[in-house]
Amino acid sequence: xxxxxxxxxxxxxxxxxxxxxxxxxxxxxxxxxxxxxxxxxxxxxxxxxxxxxxxxxxxxxxxxxxxxxxxxxxxxxxxxxxxxxxxxxxxxxxxxxxxxxxxxxxxxxxxxxxxxxxxxxxxxxxxxx
Amino acid sequence: xxxxxxxxxxxxxxxxxxxxxxxxxxxxxxxxxxxxxxxxxxxxxxxxxxxxxxxxxxxxxxxxxxxxxxxxxxxxxxxxxxxxxxxxxxxxxxxxxxxxxxxxxxxxxxxxxxxxxxxxxxxxxxxxxxxxxxxxxxxxxxxxxxxxxxxxxxxxxxxxxxxxxxxxxxxxxxxxxxxxxxxxxxxxxxxxxxxxxxxxxxxxxxxxxxxxxxxxxxxxxxxxxxxxxxxxxxxxxxxxxxxxxxxxxxxxxxxxxxxxxxxxxxxxxxxxxxxxxxxxxxxxxxxxxxxxxxxxxxxxxxxxxxxxxxxxxxxxxxxxxxxxxxxxxxxxxxxxxxxxxxxxxxxxxxxxxxxxxxxxxxxxxxxxxxxxxxxxxxxxxxxxxxxxxxxxxxxxxxxxxxxxxxxxxxxxxxxxxxxxxxxxxxxxxxxxxxxxxxxxxxxxxxxxxxxxxxxxxxxxxxxxxxxxxxxxxxxxxxxxxxxxxxxxxxxxxxxxxxxxxxxxxxxxxxxxxxxxxxxxxxxxxxxxxxxxxxxxxxxxxxxxxxxxxxxxxxxxxxxxxxxxxxxxxxxxxxxxxxxxxxxxxxxxxxxxxxxxxxxxxxxxxxxxxxxxxxxxxxxxxxxxxxxxxxxxxxxxxxxxxxxxxxxxxxxxxxxxxxxxxxxxxxxxxxxxxxxxxxxxxxxxxx
Numbered sequence: 070x071x072x073x074x075x076x077x078x079x080x081x082x083x084x085x086x087x088x089x090x091x092x093x094x095x096x097x098x099x100x101x102x103x104x105x106x107x108x109x110x111x112x113x114x115x116x117x118x119x120x121x122x123x124x125x126x127x128x129x130x131x132x133x134x135x136x137x138x139x140x141x142x143x144x145x146x147x148x149x150x151x152x153x154x155x156x157x158x159x160x161x162x163x164x165x166x167x168x169x170x171x172x173x174x175x176x177x178x179x180x181x182x183x184x185x186x187x188x189x190x191x192x193x194x195x196x197x198x
Numbered sequence: 199x200x201x202x203x204x205x206x207x208x209x210x211x212x213x214x215x216x217x218x219x220x221x222x223x224x225x226x227x228x229x230x231x232x233x234x235x236x237x238x239x240x241x242x243x244x245x246x247x248x249x250x251x252x253x254x255x256x257x258x259x260x261x262x263x264x265x266x267x268x269x270x271x272x273x274x275x276x277x278x279x280x281x282x283x284x285x286x287x288x289x290x291x292x293x294x295x296x297x298x299x300x301x302x303x304x305x306x307x308x309x310x311x312x313x314x315x316x317x318x319x320x321x322x323x324x325x326x327x328x329x330x331x332x333x334x335x336x337x338x339x340x341x342x343x344x345x346x347x348x349x350x351x352x353x354x355x356x357x358x359x360x361x362x363x364x365x366x367x368x369x370x371x372x373x374x375x376x377x378x379x380x381x382x383x384x385x386x387x388x389x390x391x392x393x394x395x396x397x398x399x400x401x402x403x404x405x406x407x408x409x410x411x412x413x414x415x416x417x418x419x420x421x422x423x424x425x426x427x428x429x430x431x432x433x434x435x436x437x438x439x440x441x442x443x444x445x446x447x448x449x450x451x452x453x454x455x456x457x458x459x460x461x462x463x464x465x466x467x468x469x470x471x472x473x474x475x476x477x478x479x480x481x482x483x484x485x486x487x488x489x490x491x492x493x494x495x496x497x498x499x500x501x502x503x504x505x506x507x508x509x510x511x512x513x514x515x516x517x518x519x520x521x522x523x524x525x526x527x528x529x530x531x532x533x534x535x536x537x538x539x540x541x542x543x544x545x546x547x548x549x550x551x552x553x554x555x556x557x558x559x560x561x562x563x564x565x566x567x568x569x570x571x572x573x574x575x576x577x578x579x580x581x582x583x584x585x586x587x588x589x590x591x592x593x594x595x596x597x598x599x600x601x602x603x604x605x606x607x608x609x610x611x612x613x614x615x616x617x618x619x620x621x622x623x624x625x626x627x628x629x630x631x632x633x634x635x636x637x638x639x640x641x642x643x644x645x646x647x648x649x650x651x652x653x654x655x656x657x658x659x660x661x662x663x664x665x666x667x668x669x670x671x672x673x674x675x676x677x678x679x680x681x682x683x684x685x686x687x688x689x690x691x692x693x694x695x696x697x698x699x700x701x702x703x704x705x706x707x708x709x710x711x712x713x714x715x716x717x718x719x720x721x722x723x724x725x726x727x728x729x730x731x732x733x734x735x736x737x738x739x740x741x742x743x744x745x746x747x748x749x750x751x752x753x754x755x756x757x758x759x760x761x762x763x764x765x766x767x768x769x770x771x772x773x774x775x776x777x778x779x780x781x782x783x784x785x786x787x788x789x790x791x792x793x794x795x796x797x798x799x800x801x802x803x804x805x806x807x808x809x810x811x812x813x814x815x816x817x818x819x820x821x822x823x824x825x826x827x828x829x830x831x832x833x834x835x836x837x838x839x840x841x842x843x844x845x846x847x848x849x850x851x852x853x854x855x856x857x858x859x860x861x862x863x864x865x866x867x868x869x870x871x872x873x874x875x876x877x878x879x880x881x882x883x884x
């Protein structure tokens with residue numbers, strides 16, 4: 070059971086360090102607790118260790134890509150229901166991830182979204198106003 | 199024989215050894231034999247006359263023809279002198295036959311020269327003519343050759359020769375021999391064709407001459423003058439061989455003459471035979487003096503027949519012409535057949551070596567021909583399917599392939615044009631059907647299979663490349679976008695006015711670049727056929743509201759007045775809202791971009807029949823009339839649009855129309871340059 074005064078936690082799985090840094094700055098300033106991972110493998114470990122409230126997941130990454138990580142995550146009891154927002158620049162990945170599962174909260178094309186809007190979407194998903 | 203028998207019988211009768219009745223029967227027999235001789239001589243005479251006239255008429259300028267004419271006339275004259283002699287039986291006509299007879303070998307000498315193609319020495323010519331004139335007159339008017347005639351009966355007589363018999367015989371024989379020798383002499387130097395012509399003429403002339411020498415020269419020298427009656431009938435040999443030479447070796451250029459002559463002769467002979475029969479019967483009742491006028495009648499009738507024969511001849515000529523025409527026609531049709539065969543071979547070579555697969559169906563849509571390329575594409579053998587319906591292919595080939603083809607046609611064969619079908623994993627073809635017609639008649643169908651596997655592969659490579667490039671572009675664009683956005687929002691400290699303006703401009707430029715990449719990706723995906731995949735019931739009003747919301751800053755900045763009319767009740771429609779939003783955004787963006795500041799934009803959204811209709815009217819620059827036809831083309835931008843707003847990809851309207859059409863809708867526009875444009879689209883309510 071989470072402490073209701075505890076900060077909401079977010080895991081960013083993104084190999085592009087600049088994007089990861091910008092998102093972290095933005096989310097921290099919005100009072101989220103942010104964990105980072107630079108590929109699917111470390112992302113999966115972090116997720117299973119930290120049990121974040123929401124995962125922002127990139128698709129094209131080295132070591133283990135986003136879709137493989139998602140597949141592994143859903144094997145876990147906790148991971149089955151965790152909220153995942155896919156952040157990618159790949160149009161085709163939308164199709165692939167949709168066919169994989171319906172349990173994705175949003176599929177975002179990075180270049181179409183500003184950090185402000187992403188924050189709004191996260192807040193909406195977490196029920197924070 | 200006949201004449202010899204006559205002598206014997208007469209001697210027997212004289213000595214009262216046989217009774218008178220036998221003599222009567224014998225007389226009847228004699229009439230018959232005389233008639234036969236007369237008949238043969240007449241026939242020879244007529245045939246000679248005919249040949250002579252015909253040869254002359256055919257080519258009067260040719261020397262051979264001319265000399266043959268004179269020779270033929272001579273023979274004819276001689277024959278008729280004989281006929282008269284046989285009929286009248288007096289010493290004058292007997293002398294006449296001998297006199298005219300001498301001219302025959304003389305004429306032969308002239309003809310021989312002509313045949314050999316040589317000219318006769320003028321002195322010899324005159325000498326010969328003078329000599330013959332002397333002999334002719336001597337024979338005709340003096341008793342030096344024929345002294346007198348002793349008549350036994352009405353039908354026979356014995357000739358008493360004068361002292362010149364020996365000289366006459368010598369002259370006659372030497373003239374004949376000279377006439378025969380000349381062609382033989384010149385034969386060596388003649389060409390093959392002429393050699394053959396001459397040798398036939400010589401054979402005929404030779405037989406005739408030999409015959410003549412025996413019956414009219416040698417036998418009379420030994421006292422048997424009664425056989426001399428048979429000399430002129432031998433001229434029939436002359437006629438026969440010359441005629442044969444004419445048809446066989448084209449003597450005197452009279453090729454079809456022999457056939458004509460035979461036709462004539464057959465008709466003439468039968469009529470003459472009939473008349474002679476009359477003559478034969480009448481001789482029982484009349485003396486042969488009365489027979490003579492009847493005989494004249496025969497000649498007259500023969501002449502009439504000759505002219506009637508001409509009609510036959512003309513008819514024959516027509517027939518020959520028809521025959522030639524017919525032969526020509528046959529030859530032509532044979533040529534046409536060969537031509538058609540060549541054409542057919544050419545066509546079948548083209549069909550069989552065509553790189554596209556061709557399946558030819560007949561009128562009943564049964565398989566008529568399958569070329570090797572089609573066999574290879576479908577993995578079947580032509581001979582197994584000839585004459586069978588198209589769907590008979592199904593069980594034999596890999597079923598998916600045949601089904602793929604058949605599925606294109608459904609139940610009946612319909613016209614398709616370049617419709618792509620996947621025959622196998624690594625095999626894609628374009629299929630087209632062509633209705634074959636000839637002169638408005640249905641001749642069947644042609645199915646064309648064009649292998650586009652390679653094109654498909656290249657296309658996929660292109661798409662993959664663009665996707666990859668776009669993705670690689672999007673990452674740095676995202677970094678720029680996020681950085682600038684956060685900078686602008688004050689996440690890295692507050693900016694002064696100048697800094698803020700620069701940051702905003704940078705952000706807008708970056709947005710343009712992102713939009714371009716997005717458009718490129720959309721076009722690529724659309725061409726790849728994987729564009730619409732998020733169909734859901736959507737309220738169009740939400741899409742328009744959201745799109746207008748995105749442009750509110752721009753609208754207020756340019757003081758543009760928007761008038762938006764929408765129906766209160768609109769059914770939801772099944773669309774890919776993301777894509778339709780792109781369309782609406784594009785149209786609103788264009789309307790704002792190309793309107794003057796403080797311009798007016800009218801938007802209407804309404805249900806019309808079974809469609810939702812969106813219309814946007816601006817008061818902008820409009821589209822020049824000459825460029826309106828190209829407005830939906832990829833990368834096309836109107837001149838005035840380029841001048842007014844340099845940025846723009848020329849992809850927006852192309853994409854928009856494709857999106858609307860992919861939904862089964864329609865997109866249209868009307869425009870007046872400098873007055874504004876109205877774009878509209880309608881989407882079906884399903």
